[in-house]
Amino acid sequence: MARKGAVGIPWGTPVNSDEATVTLAAADIAVINNDDIVVFDGAIFTKKGAADAAAREWDDAEALAAQIDALEDWDGAESTGAVVITASYGSTLFNGRPLFVAIKEATTAGGDPSTAATATIEAATIARMANGDTVTFDGKTYTKAAATDVGDKEFENAAGLAACIDAETDWEAAESGDITVTAAADGAEFNDRDVVVFLSRVTAGGVNGTPAYGKGAVMADANRIYVCVDGGPVSNVTWKQIPVALTDL
16 A cells, blocks of 8 residues: 655745725816816726716716726725725736826917917916826927926926926916916917826736635745635635744644
């Protein structure tokens, strides 16, 4: 009769899977105007005065979260005015997915033969910009960066953005919290120039779990024994420590 040996337990400290996530903060949502858009996972959601799920039109954070929640691979939830987007299962697969917001911040107006056209960029909108976010105006693109460089059209803050726009031939800009943009010359031809702010957020935090054949799988390291309570290849894998340490046995 063949002798039976001990059954080996995989050695190592297992890792639980975790879901990728991204948050559109309440302060971000507050600066989104009607007809502005949020783009995520190939879907476009338009801010309107009233919600219409079929048309992907939303009016508040709760409605936007519900419409994102209807996407196949994502869960959306409203949390104190923010929209929290979470992958439907844990893994690295859904890291790096962009969330874009396009905000039509202002349009120049008021220009006539004796008056210069103007527009106002609100400080609250600029405050929501992270490095890499952009402002487009009159065919130019200005990029939020760690430091202001007017020649490269990069700005650190509202004062830096005002300096970049002020350097353009056709425009003047002054910052006093908000930014006032004024045409360098009178005339109606400087009306109807849009200022558009683009915000970008990216999903992150997704982790592949240590694979397990299913519930009840066991692993051990130098200090603990672990039992899998939710198994899979890399996603939705959850390991629990057995309370007793090996040194206590």
